[in-house]
Amino acid sequence: MRFHTRKWIKPEDLNANNSLFGGRLLAWIDEEAALYAIIQLENQHVVTKYMSSINFMASARVNDIIEIGIEPVKFGKTSLTLKCEVRNKMTRETIITIDEIIMVNLGEDGQPVPHGKHQIEYVKDRLKENPS
Template identity: 75%
Template sequence: MRFHTRKLVKPGDLNANGTLFGGAVLAWIDEEAALYSIIQLENKKVVTKYMSEINFMSSAHRGDIIEIGVAVVKFGKSSLTLKCEVRNKMTLETIVTVDNIIMVNLGDDGKPKNHGKTKIEYVKDRIAKEEKNS
């Protein structure tokens, strides 16, 4: 799993117990899944269809640095299924896991559109390929 994003837990991210609010971390997970999918599918029109059970394993506190990792579970015809882990950057203790997040690729009409992708692609490899073909 690759961890792309780091967040600082700030006072506005806390719940009444003084720990990281679940809604805040879920918003961060959804954003990370969307960004990852947009890059993989090369389409800005991607939406979240499904998020499986969310397993809160530990808490985070004000001042903690967390990191969000995503990995591809599988490529569908118009979808991309991801898994996610949120962990404390300093201790590497897992805070949250989500086993399945299904992101759907959309066409201009707002309906699911085949993306034609079958494997993970890295931007650096796409750039190298384009330069080679130029």
């Protein structure tokens, strides 16, 4: 799993129990999944269709640093399925896992459209192919 994003837990990210608010974490995960899909599918019109069961295994507290890992599972005709793990950067303790996040590629009309992708592509490799 590649961990792309780090977040520093601040007081405004906490719930009434003084631990990381799950809704805030899910918003970060959704944003990270969208960014990953946008880059992979080369289309800014991508939406979240589905998230599988979410397994909270631990929490985070103020001043903890967490990291969000996203990994592709499957390329569909119009979708990209990802999995996610969030862990404490310092202790490596897993905070949450999500086995499936399905992102759908949309056309200008807002309807699903084939993306033509079949494997992970890295931006650095695209730059080599298209010297401009």
